Amino acid sequence: MDSSMHPYRSVLYIPGSKERALDKARSLPTDAIIFDLEDAVAPDAKAEARQLLVETLRQGGYGKRSKIVRINALTTEWGLEDARALRDAGADAILLPKVNTSSDIDNLSDVIGSDLPIWTMMETPVSAFNAREIASHAQVAGLVAGTNDLTKDLGCRTRADRLPLMTALQMIVMAARAARIVVVDGVYNRFRDGDGLKAECEQGRDLGFDGKTLIHPAQVEIANTAFAPTNSEIELAARQIAAYEESRASGQGIAVVDGQIVENLHVVAAQRIQAKARAIAEMAAE
Numbered sequence: 001m002d003s004s005m006h007p008y009r010s011v012l013y014i015p016g017s018k019e020r021a022l023d024k025a026r027s028l029p030t031d032a033i034i035f036d037l038e039d040a041v042a043p044d045a046k047a048e049a050r051q052l053l054v055e056t057l058r059q060g061g062y063g064k065r066s067k068i069v070r071i072n073a074l075t076t077e078w079g080l081e082d083a084r085a086l087r088d089a090g091a092d093a094i095l096l097p098k099v100n101t102s103s104d105i106d107n108l109s110d111v112i113g114s115d116l117p118i119w120t121m122m123e124t125p126v127s128a129f130n131a132r133e134i135a136s137h138a139q140v141a142g143l144v145a146g147t148n149d150l151t152k153d154l155g156c157r158t159r160a161d162r163l164p165l166m167t168a169l170q171m172i173v174m175a176a177r178a179a180r181i182v183v184v185d186g187v188y189n190r191f192r193d194g195d196g197l198k199a200e201c202e203q204g205r206d207l208g209f210d211g212k213t214l215i216h217p218a219q220v221e222i223a224n225t226a227f228a229p230t231n232s233e234i235e236l237a238a239r240q241i242a243a244y245e246e247s248r249a250s251g252q253g254i255a256v257v258d259g260q261i262v263e264n265l266h267v268v269a270a271q272r273i274q275a276k277a278r279a280i281a282e283m284a285a286e
């Protein structure tokens, strides 16, 4: 499912061990949920969280929100059991952490079968180098930037402008766009800092991400606003499409709107804005 059919502006992590948070998410206006069995769950709570998650997904109640389960890496003591337990639980996708190469995805596919979409965490330097190969794997439907692990592995500083991460972030976006799959940005750790989150969402939107992964309900509306087309973008898209159609009808290949040229490629971009706006409206009409 790409972002013109389903929005991924807000993708909220929920620890698979937190029953109250799992329940609360049924009423949050988030486009997608990552039910987490990995870093948000302590080692001695993994088995219980896995069971709770299977039961929670079977109960349902998450409406149109996309349901993605992050399992532990298959190289850990929990990963294989996670994959086996969750493959038929009703998730829309399985998210695999610490992916380095497409063979990691093949290994998961051997366990869950080839029908359930796989999303991958892009959070190691090796994954950034292999982003193209990972994104173009036939079963991969989405990439998630793991900026905390990337920062750790790079040994870089955490900066507000994310300069040290920029190469990796752009490689991830480019790989996703080349493969025409969904791509979402990493988390903003200061979850009570709305202004900081807004700035980082705007940066992610500028870079081309479809949305942002989040860790707290207070972050959802900020991401939903930042990654939605604005009213003026939607209005301009409509005028560009109309002007271009008028030009074509009179035998010309270029229109001019607000002093700027409109060619076929701009029309494609305008149609994408309209598709995204429709997908968001459908999501809201629950």
Ligand SMILES: CC(C)(COP(=O)(O)OP(=O)(O)OC[C@H]1O[C@@H](n2cnc3c(N)ncnc32)[C@H](O)[C@@H]1OP(=O)(O)O)[C@@H](O)C(=O)NCCC(=O)NCCSC(=O)C[C@H](O)C(=O)O
Residues within 6 Å of the ligand: 012, 013, 014, 015, 020, 021, 022, 024, 025, 036, 039, 040, 121, 123, 145, 146, 147, 148, 149, 150, 186, 187, 191, 214, 215, 216, 217
């Ligand atoms: C960060 C938190 C530990 C804060 O928790 P808490 O102090 O309980 O927050 P609040 O009291 O403000 O919570 C208010 C209500 O909201 C619910 N809640 C909190 N968080 C979530 C959530 N993520 N989803 C749904 N609901 C949530 C609380 O239950 C309260 O509900 P109520 O009592 O009914 O009012 C906590 O937010 C948290 O655990 N967040 C998730 C952290 C997480 O998932 N981390 C792992 C993912 S990030 C990562 O791994 C990055 C990546 O891999 C990388 O490398 O970068």
Ligand SMILES: [Mg+2]
Residues within 6 Å of the ligand: 039, 097, 121, 123, 146, 148, 149
């Ligand atoms: Mg991580």
